[in-house]
Amino acid sequence: MDATQQRFIGVDVGGTKIHAAVVRTSGQVIERHRLATPQNASAEEILGTLIEVIRELLDQAGLGIDAIGGLGLAVPGIVDYQEGKVCTAPNIAISGQPLAAPLREAFGVPVALGNDVDACTLGEAWVGSARGCNSAVGIYIGTGIGGGLILDGKLVHGDRYSALEIGHMIVDIDGPLCGCGNHGCLEAIASRTAIERDIRAAIDAGKTTVFRDLLDNPAGRIRSGVLKDALRQDDKLATKLLRRSAKAVGHSCISLQHLLNPQVIVLGGGVMEACGHFLMPLIEDIVEADPYLAEQGQTRLVQSVLGDDAGILGAAALGMQAAGLDWSETAHAQTADYPTLQPDGSAVLIDSELWTRDVMVRVSGKVKKRKRKGRGLQLTSTQQLLVADIARACKGGPERLFIATPNGENSLQQPVHSFLRRHAIEVDLRPRDEALAAFNASDARRAIIILVGPQSEA
Numbered sequence: 001m002d003a004t005q006q007r008f009i010g011v012d013v014g015g016t017k018i019h020a021a022v023v024r025t026s027g028q029v030i031e032r033h034r035l036a037t038p039q040n041a042s043a044e045e046i047l048g049t050l051i052e053v054i055r056e057l058l059d060q061a062g063l064g065i066d067a068i069g070g071l072g073l074a075v076p077g078i079v080d081y082q083e084g085k086v087c088t089a090p091n092i093a094i095s096g097q098p099l100a101a102p103l104r105e106a107f108g109v110p111v112a113l114g115n116d117v118d119a120c121t122l123g124e125a126w127v128g129s130a131r132g133c134n135s136a137v138g139i140y141i142g143t144g145i146g147g148g149l150i151l152d153g154k155l156v157h158g159d160r161y162s163a164l165e166i167g168h169m170i171v172d173i174d175g176p177l178c179g180c181g182n183h184g185c186l187e188a189i190a191s192r193t194a195i196e197r198d199i200r201a202a203i204d205a206g207k208t209t210v211f212r213d214l215l216d217n218p219a220g221r222i223r224s225g226v227l228k229d230a231l232r233q234d235d236k237l238a239t240k241l242l243r244r245s246a247k248a249v250g251h252s253c254i255s256l257q258h259l260l261n262p263q264v265i266v267l268g269g270g271v272m273e274a275c276g277h278f279l280m281p282l283i284e285d286i287v288e289a290d291p292y293l294a295e296q297g298q299t300r301l302v303q304s305v306l307g308d309d310a311g312i313l314g315a316a317a318l319g320m321q322a323a324g325l326d327w328s329e330t331a332h333a334q335t336a337d338y339p340t341l342q343p344d345g346s347a348v349l350i351d352s353e354l355w356t357r358d359v360m361v362r363v364s365g366k367v368k369k370r371k372r373k374g375r376g377l378q379l380t381s382t383q384q385l386l387v388a389d390i391a392r393a394c395k396g397g398p399e400r401l402f403i404a405t406p407n408g409e410n411s412l413q414q415p416v417h418s419f420l421r422r423h424a425i426e427v428d429l430r431p432r433d434e435a436l437a438a439f440n441a442s443d444a445r446r447a448i449i450i451l452v453g454p455q456s457e458a
């Protein structure tokens, strides 16, 4: 079989769940499967679960292993890329465990193992918001802060496979104690854990904050979604702590720009996903104000467009690499599989199924109704599209978003433009029939929102 027609499997192994997917060489996810990571389990049991996930995924996809060109795994820890072995993984019992060899034995295909944040950065460089870039830094802000680096199209691992531990870059020499034992690491100031630590201290000190009401379980974890709710309510404490995060991350971006001069810095992770609308403008302002590179122009800052899929896609890219394919070859994009769109009166035929209401096709090729909270209203104007609509259509990370407009009118609200720019998504608005034809003819990784217009019924 032609290597570019083969499928690859990417597995993202997290502390709570294992997410696996079958992926085309175009980066299109064609099937996915998730299982809970066994808790308090031995390395042997975790390996058993990995084999089970992959077998079930293949079953679900109706594929035999002969259709698979290679397999990649992303794990949360320090990884020996040469040996395919986990050196240290703090949150999952696979430290010291070789993973590539037993999986190679079980499935008989090339297998590669990588660090999860490296994989996310690789996924973004392959088909995400850093696509087409020869050098990229990924910064993932969640429970901790992780980083990944691609230089000259290659992942950089460092001498002992732990390069780009951005979370442990010291940004305040007198700063708070970090989990690693140093003081003032970026992670100790800007991560969700650092924010949570200071929210609890403020509550204990009797400060007024909405977090008192937002936390059903005062001892439980403060999730990124709760931070977003607190921002929405203009909570002073949330605003102050997230501003501090943005400041620390922004200045770290300046340092990275000076150290590595990458083409692009991709910001992702749970905190960015939930609070990016608040953080990004602040981070952009800090980086743009850097006087040192005022003449040459700054590194481009973008948000992760792949979200949760960055890990599986990056892992699949590692699998491609193990099979001798170059993930950066865009020619592979030819194998993506999208439905064909055709106008039919005021409705739209999507692969022979008739749709009479607003609808979207995602980058996966899947068709979804355009939902709007509490109402099934058809939109009559592209001005009515909200960031939430766009984010839903752009799940999975398109390179180009087509918007089929009911009457040729073509303006979007400013927050929608900002969202698209920050996620490196080109937008192409056209009158409906023209947009359908342009979508069919495009070879980009793409999505479309089709507004049917007011004449059709819901």
Ligand SMILES: [Zn+2]
Binding pocket: 167, 168, 169, 178, 179, 180, 181, 182, 185, 187, 188
């Ligand atoms: Zn640290």
